[in-house]
Amino acid sequence: MSEVINKNGYSIDIDNAVVSFREDIALRGVSLKVKHGEFIGVVGPNGAGKTTLLTIVNGMGKLLHGRVVVLGQNLTSGNGHSLRKKVGYVAQVETIDPRMPMIVREVAMIGRYGRLGLFRRPGKTDWEIVDKALELVGMTHLAKRPIGHLSGGEQQRVAIARCLAQEPEIFLLDEPTASLDWKAKTDIMELVKRIHDLRNLTTLFVTHDLSALPIACDRVVLMKDGLIWNEGPPRGLLTDEILSQLYDLPVSVVEKRRSEAALV
Amino acid sequence: MDLSIFTYPFMQNAILSAFLGGIACSVIGVFVVLLHMPFIGVCMSHAAFAGALLGLWLGFNPLIGAFIFSLGAAAVVGPLADRGDLNPETSVGVIFSLMLGLAFLFMGLMSGPKSAALELLWGSILTNTRGDIVVLAVVAVLVVGIIFVFYKEIQATVFQRDMARAVGIPATIMLYSILFLMGATITASFSSIGGLLIFSLILNPAAAAYQLTYSMKKMFILAAVFGVLSGWIGLLISYFFNIPSGATIVVTSSVIFLLAVVFSPKRKVKRWEKKPLGENTP
Ligand SMILES: Nc1ncnc2c1ncn2[C@@H]1O[C@H](COP(=O)(O)OP(=O)(O)O)[C@@H](O)[C@H]1O
Ligand SMILES: [Mg+2]
Numbered sequence: 001m002s003e004v005i006n007k008n009g010y011s012i013d014i015d016n017a018v019v020s021f022r023e024d025i026a027l028r029g030v031s032l033k034v035k036h037g038e039f040i041g042v043v044g045p046n047g048a049g050k051t052t053l054l055t056i057v058n059g060m061g062k063l064l065h066g067r068v069v070v071l072g073q074n075l076t077s078g079n080g081h082s083l084r085k086k087v088g089y090v091a092q093v094e095t096i097d098p099r100m101p102m103i104v105r106e107v108a109m110i111g112r113y114g115r116l117g118l119f120r121r122p123g124k125t126d127w128e129i130v131d132k133a134l135e136l137v138g139m140t141h142l143a144k145r146p147i148g149h150l151s152g153g154e155q156q157r158v159a160i161a162r163c164l165a166q167e168p169e170i171f172l173l174d175e176p177t178a179s180l181d182w183k184a185k186t187d188i189m190e191l192v193k194r195i196h197d198l199r200n201l202t203t204l205f206v207t208h209d210l211s212a213l214p215i216a217c218d219r220v221v222l223m224k225d226g227l228i229w230n231e232g233p234p235r236g237l238l239t240d241e242i243l244s245q246l247y248d249l250p251v252s253v254v255e256k257r258r259s260e261a262a263l264v
Numbered sequence: 265m266d267l268s269i270f271t272y273p274f275m276q277n278a279i280l281s282a283f284l285g286g287i288a289c290s291v292i293g294v295f296v297v298l299l300h301m302p303f304i305g306v307c308m309s310h311a312a313f314a315g316a317l318l319g320l321w322l323g324f325n326p327l328i329g330a331f332i333f334s335l336g337a338a339a340v341v342g343p344l345a346d347r348g349d350l351n352p353e354t355s356v357g358v359i360f361s362l363m364l365g366l367a368f369l370f371m372g373l374m375s376g377p378k379s380a381a382l383e384l385l386w387g388s389i390l391t392n393t394r395g396d397i398v399v400l401a402v403v404a405v406l407v408v409g410i411i412f413v414f415y416k417e418i419q420a421t422v423f424q425r426d427m428a429r430a431v432g433i434p435a436t437i438m439l440y441s442i443l444f445l446m447g448a449t450i451t452a453s454f455s456s457i458g459g460l461l462i463f464s465l466i467l468n469p470a471a472a473a474y475q476l477t478y479s480m481k482k483m484f485i486l487a488a489v490f491g492v493l494s495g496w497i498g499l500l501i502s503y504f505f506n507i508p509s510g511a512t513i514v515v516t517s518s519v520i521f522l523l524a525v526v527f528s529p530k531r532k533v534k535r536w537e538k539k540p541l542g543e544n545t546p
Contacts, residue, residue, distance in 0.1 A: 058430060085432035094424065099530050100298075101480045102423055110420045114432025119413065146478040166431060 011036045011071060011170060011202040012057055018065035019052050026052040028226040029066070034204070039196050041213045041234065042206045044223035045247055050206045051092065053223065054172045057204065058087040071169060085114040088163030088201075090173045096155065098148035104158050105143045108134055111165035126165075133164035137191060153184040157191070164195060171196065171203040178208065185209055189216055210238055211261060222246050269503065274390055278456075281392045282495025282513070284400040285453040286469070288407045289462065290491025292449045293470030294484055295442050298422045303356045304341055305446060306463050310363040311337035312451045313459030316384050317370035326384065327399065330454055334447035337363065342443045346436070367459075387458025387510035389499060396455050403452040407445050411484065414438065419480055458510040468517035469494060472524035475531075490520050 012034040019027040026049045034040055042050050055061030056068050059080030068075040070083055088111070108130045109122055116122060122130075134140050137157040142150060150158065156176050163171060173192060177185040189209065193216045196203045207213060213220065214234040222230040222237065224246055230237060240258065244251040269275050296305045315333025316326035337359055344355040371381050411418060420428035421438040428435035450462055457465050469490035473483045498513030505512075525531070 060426075060429060081432050081434065083432075084430060087430075089427075089430040091426060091430065096424075099474065099478075100423065101474070101478050101483045102419070103478060106419070106480075107423065110416075110423070110427065111431055113416050113420055113428075116416070118417065121416065162427075162431075 009036070010034060010069070011038075012204075013069040014053075014056065014066070015068075016066040017053075017056055017063055017068060019049075019056060019061055020064050025226055027056070030226070030228055031066075032221065032228060032231075034202055036202055037200060039193070039203045039216055039218045040205065041217040041220045042204060042223060043208070043210065043213070043220060043238075043246070044229070048223040049226040050223055051174055052226075054089065054174055054204060054206060057170065057172060058084050058089050060084075060089075081114075085166070086168055087170045087172060088166050088168035090156070090159045090163055090176050092174045093152060093155070093178065096148045098146070100146065100148045102147045103143070104139060104145050104147055104150065105130060105134065107147045107158055108161045108165050111162035115166065129167070130161070130165045133161040134158075136164060136195070137161045153180045153188070156180070156188060160188075160191065160195070164199070167199075169201065171199075171201045173204070174206045175208065176205075189213075192216070210243070210258065213238065274392075275503070277392045277394070277397055278389045278499055278509070279496065280397055281389050281400055281456045282499050283492050284397065284404040285389075285456050286465070286491035286493070286495035287488045288400070288404040288449045289453050289457075289465045290469035290473075290487040290494075291407055291411065291484055292442075292446050293466040293468070293491075294473070294480075294487050295422060295446065296466055297470045297474050298480075298483075299439075299442075301356075302463075302467060303353060303360070304443070305450070305466050307341060307356050307360040307363065308334045308337050308443075308447050309450045309459055309462045309466075310360055310367065312447070312454055312462075313384060314363045314367040314370065315451075316454065316459070317367050317374070317381055320380055320384070321370045321374045327451065327455070330451040331448070333363070334451045335444060338440075338443040338447035342440045383458075384454070385458050385460050386508045387454065387456050387461065389456040389495075389509040389513070390503070392456055399452045400456070403445075403448050407449055410441065410445065414441075415481075418442070422480070456510075457513060458508075461510040461514045464514040465491065465494060465517055468514070468521040472517075472521040475521075475524040475528035478530075490517065490524075494520060 010033045012032065014030060014032045017027050017030045030053060042053065044050055052061055056063060057070055059075050071086060073079060073083055075083065109126065112122055112126045112130065116126070134143050137160050139154065139157050139161060142154060147155070147158065177188050180188065192205065195201070205216065217234045219231060220234045220237050221228055229246065230242065240251050240254045244254045247254070296302055312330040312334035315329035319326035319329030341356055341359060371378060374381060417433050417438050420433050421435040425435045425439060453462055470487040472490050473486035476486060477483050494513055494517035498516040499509055501507065501516070502509035502512040
């Protein structure tokens with residue numbers, strides 16, 4: 001694990017990244033340095049570029065401009081594959097066909113596939129790692145279930161277990177708590193934080209769950225219109241005034257909605 | 265029953281063709297079902313048909329024309345659907361109609377009787393030659409071999425391609441290889457089943473297997489079994505009732521699919537199987 005330590009001490013070093021999808025510019029010059037072991041919350045309205053930010057860290061998104069250095073490696077279109085093996089990515093929820101012929105344990109095992117490489121089959125230790133990961137996220141009792149039969153929250157846990165099985169050094173989560181009930185949200189948030197500490201990871205967590213963020217985050221990054229609009233420690237940053245500007249809402253409305261959300 | 269028919273070489277060839285074609289087609293069908301891309305298969309079989317007709321018209325081996333056209337379609341459809349400039353269904357639809365148009369064009373340009381062209385439409389497993397069988401065998405071994413060697417990459421790609429990519433699997437190459445195998449399989453099975461009917465032999469056994477299992481491995485195996493059964497039963501019916509073999513094979517595979525739907529345990533799947541809150545930490 002010594003390779004984690006980067007030349008300049010950062011796990012993720014994004015410099016003036018520009019990403020565009022034809023007419024849409026998703027990121028317009030984003031710079032972000034993340035130290036090894038940091039837990040970063042990324043917050044912002046829909047379309048702000050949060051998902052795009054995560055995809056340039058794991059090399060799935062194409063840079064128009066700028067530079068991304070991850071774990072000491074300059075990301076190019078050629079080395080994305082090998083780097084992705086060290087980056088766990090929980091994407092925004094996708095609905096899974098209930099008849100999909102895959103069981104939970106097999107889905108979690110996919111996390112090992114990249115590391116195993118071509119021509120090698122999962123062995124006993126791989127299955128042990130997968131079963132341990134499922135245990136950690138509390139999914140052991142559903143390990144043999146078809147993946148499509150699980151609820152949204154359960155599928156998120158399996159996705160997290162898949163990342164754990166990958167034994168990554170960087171953990172990227174894209175709104176893993178969206179569409180979950182309040183208890184499930186806080187459970188997932190605590191689980192992610194626990195894993196982050198346990199595995200000594202560097203984490204980027206995209207979320208709308210402002211109430212739960214402070215307990216988890218070292219730093220919050222606020223995104224708007226493809227730019228990092230503000231950043232800092234959660235307590236000072238997640239105020240009603242700042243959020244009202246971030247979401248273009250009157251302060252009174254933000255206040256009201258936050259107090260309601262806290263009650264849900 | 266008179267079993268002496270099995271001693272005839274043409275019947276032995278047909279039985280072997282049904283076995284190899286049944287496996288290759290139905291295994292490819294598993295991808296068609298799991299990747300939700302039935303239209304791509306139809307598109308490729310029409311491309312193969314157009315290519316074969318071009319061969320007939322210009323006087324070269326129809327099989328070669330079919331290979332070139334279906335592999336060409338495979339090479340175009342994947343990236344076109346991938347780049348997202350067009351809706352995948354739209355781009356496949358455009359290629360599909362182009363191929364159909366070309367097929368009719370070549371047929372119209374052909375002089376003399378059209379019986380050879382019509383044979384390509386219906387196929388005729390009973391006239392398969394050793395050469396047809398060798399091609400079928402090569403493709404079947406290739407398809408099964410690649411699935412065997414790259415099973416885990418293929419499984420992940422078929423499940424969720426972006427996720428496969430995110431863990432470091434070359435998922436895009438995997439998908440394009442699958443499309444190429446599909447083109448090759450369709451072409452190799454062409455002379456046995458015919459251009460119009462081939463897609464049913466691809467889709468039906470896999471769709472039947474899909475109804476019956478939650479294991480992808482078992483789905484591949486079941487689909488292959490159903491594909492071979494469709495071929496053999498269809499062949500017998502064709503021989504004894506003197507009906508075109510392509511038709512009997514396809515109808516048999518459809519009957520197998522219907523039976524699978526009737527006996528499917530998955531029909532009982534209800535979303536309320538989940539716990540109401542969706543979360544239950546032990
Ligand atoms: N695949 C895509 N094709 C075209 N535009 C895209 C694509 N992905 C994202 N965008 C655009 O880029 C911008 C940022 O998107 P995204 O990063 O997904 O935002 P967020 O995750 O914050 O909601 C949006 O304007 C969106 O429309
Ligand atoms: Mg997003």
